[in-house]
Amino acid sequence: MTETAPETALTDAVSIGNVDLPNRLYRAPLLECAGNGPDAVKTLIDELEPTAASGVGLIFQGASIVTESGGCAAPNMTRFHDPEFVTKLSRLTERIHDHGSKIFVQLAEGGLRSMSMWHAEYRDRHPEAVQKAVSRPPWQLRLADRAGIINLQTEVLSTPEVRELAEAFGRAAGYAVDAGYDGVHLSGANMGIIQQFLSPYYNGRDDEFSDGVQFLLAVREAVRKHAGDVPLVTKVPVETASPPFVRRHLTREDSLGIARRLATAGYDALVPVDVSVYWDMSVVRGAYPQRAWKASELQTEYATVFGGRWRARAVSFLNRLESMWYDRDPGWNADLCRAVREAVDIPVLCEGGIRKRSHCDRLLGDSCDLVGMARPFYAEPRLGARLLDGKKRALCESCNNCAIPQATGEPGRCRTPSVVRERARLEKEGVYDRDE
Template sequence: MTGREKRATDPADATLTEPIEIGGVELRNRLYRAPLLECAGNGPDAVETYIDELEPAAESGAGLIFQGASIVTESGGCAAPNMTRVHDPAFVDRLSALTDRIHDHGSRIFIQLAHGGLRSMSLWHSEYRTRNPEEGQLAVSEPPVQLRAADRAGLIDLDPDVLSTAEVYDLAEAFGRAAGYAADAGYDGIHLSGANMGIIQQFLSPYYNDRDDEFADGVRFLLAVRDAVREHAGAIPLVTKVPAETAAPPFVRTRLDRDDAVTIAERLAEAGYDALVPVECSVYWDMSLIRGAYPDRAWAAEELRSEYAAVFGSRLRARAVSLLNRLQARQFPAEPGWNADLCRRVRERVDVPVLCEGGLREREHCEAVLGGPEPAADLVGLGRPFYAEPRLPARLLAGKRALCESCNNCTVPQATGEPGRCHTPRIVRRRARLEREGAYSSE
């Protein structure tokens, strides 16, 4: 049965509150918390941090929770401060306290597995590089000429370690082992970080992948990961993001277009991936990932200026990043469901659930993505709004709009290691008032 034949039997107007399955795991509704940076690390308080961050979404009605990008290797690979590593089975076993709490509320939790590759902190974070002078970046191939030029100009610090064929298989095995640890800890599924300039996107992208072995076909890496996950974690549901690099700068001539993304999605669905998350992004880690306003309050925060200087190497460089941030805010304004068109194209070609996220703030927007004569997706997710409202599902499912204004003041401080939280006072005050009024009760 083809994807199109299966879709012909779908309900014409699926709603947000209808249950759905991913790889045999039943979800009570079609609303999910998209992966975010929880900044929990691996310290003694990591598990409690995750519970504090993720339990409110389950308690207030989200059908599915995605724990944010967790690094599968013992060293390197972190794209931001305070990311969690999941290479250690003893640590991951402690996370069963989190999965139990999520299940107590009738929700499911998938863990997102990741590795930054070239995007790792040693590339861009000056203070981290000073503390870890020997650490470089795993690379799919020799870095693109534009990154080499930026390195020569002193804007970044390239130290690429191009993976051999054997090392690629070892990396896929690391994903598989982490998936096995997660399954043992009670996670309901695995989500691969296939975009945001992580190493999976680097394998898929012709901008980064100039290999001459079997992994010149970047999908082969995802097939190797699939095999490793199946070996270590059995039939646990397996989901991945699928990138289309449509937001790449004009000087990038070789990239993934929408047709490429659809083809990749078809191959992954046929290969046994249980759900797909198509996203439009860039070849770089830029504001195409967090579309919206220029975060003026975050950049102007006096208490963070010295930290920005330490991160980017100087106050002058921090100001240069801020200026680039301002220009990109004009290029990538927030739009409700900005990935919906790509999701719709993918959904027409595959017979597994398609997940849509990006700019959704109202139940009306969510229902429009799920229903109508040509639905774009089978589940819808929100990310940054959870920084402003940890118990957002209670209000969204009741038909209320998320408080988040896509101002992005929550994102820039995370480069310094700040936890993900709303930094916009009027929104913080509104949430406090709603809490007093009982607006987040799921009763």
């Protein structure tokens, strides 16, 4: 069992595997919307270096796709299948290291969550696109497909194809290590392919991968083969936030069992998260993003993405319902993290609605070994300078105005005027300046 003294603070050093971190604050994975074009490296540097400069000990670069085509859950996601491209990212890792921080890349594949399922414009441009599926999709998704709400064009992975997908994760990890990345984070939740392997809602296979943990074990083997002993982290989902009509899902006991097996198998850290079986606001809990949905400059884009203005309004309406359904308590994963931490002897990372420095320190004395924030870094890229200096809380209001426009390919940024004004004031006062 991992033990952390009650007086453990955010500024204390910690290790994940063979990587030493200067403190226990991390930037959780976010969409950088950098793509793979000629400006991708610069975009990632502009997005991530300020966070390193602010003193944050660990930065998780957002979900990067391991395959050459398909698999993207949102526009402008970066792909890590091409070693020539990933090599160029050494410029990014060097800049992060210059500030004393470490950087892990999150590797992903969208599976049924891929854009060809939900993004109307993408489907029009790629009518041949299919989604990788663990097994036949659940009846609720098939019904939504027949109703024209989504577009299921699935290809159920054969056993050799599952093994090849695990190899793709391993190869991408190898390219990342060669480019100077310090570790690998697997996108094991948010309805990506890894969650689909783990979830009884999605996994109806009859081969060795009917036990979804076997896929994560195959990925670990591939990572060790291609990337050596680089630290390997994964999210571990619990699907208790699922709608009540979903009867088969990952329970807490299921996920505790998964966590124990992964720790025993040699994973270096775990990120327990309470999510739904669907890609919904269980991922980004908070207020209904009123400003984002009403933005006049985005109305045409929303209609294009969702297949018409009425469809866009329907998505907005569901968004509003979900914002009322999901619990917005700060640190909503804390109880789950505590249970996992009591069950394993590797570091446990906690994220989800955490905004206050005092809350960070309480969690470190009880539920986890590192504390992460995501959306607050859209509002304040150099947030670390304030939190590590003992300031009370992040400016982020959990309003989600930063996240919804990403469906159209817009970059993640704070769009709440009061927050933007306050950040500008703090910048003018030099609050984010830090002697390195």
